[in-house]
Amino acid sequence: MAQENYVEGCSMQRPPLLELNSLDLETKLMKETPYELLKDNQKKKLGKNNEAKMTLYNALPCKEYERVFMCKTAKEVWHTLVITHQGNSQVKNCKIDILTQEYEKF
Numbered sequence: 001m002a003q004e005n006y007v008e009g010c011s012m013q014r015p016p017l018l019e020l021n022s023l024d025l026e027t028k029l030m031k032e033t034p035y036e037l038l039k040d041n042q043k044k045k046l047g048k049n050n051e052a053k054m055t056l057y058n059a060l061p062c063k064e065y066e067r068v069f070m071c072k073t074a075k076e077v078w079h080t081l082v083i084t085h086q087g088n089s090q091v092k093n094c095k096i097d098i099l100t101q102e103y104e105k106f
Helices: 025-032 040-059 062-068 074-086 089-105
Strands: none
Touching: 040 062, 040 074, 062 074
């Protein structure tokens, strides 16, 4: 089979593509509204958010899961993981400064 026939996420080597851009504050507001009062498109977005969260949760070890299980949206989970492992811009700048100082000492 040709490689170009595979769609995103249908390959054995690639995980599914998660579109977290559309899962934002609107999803938080939908979670506070009773499910019966939601419109069809809102129900679909809520379902996609839940699917994305479950995909992230299943990929995490227990220690990481404990950090993010209280997040309401998949975007929050992703943001928390990014900050935890990469740090914000201030942390990155500090790391660069420390590495530069160590290099100069060497």
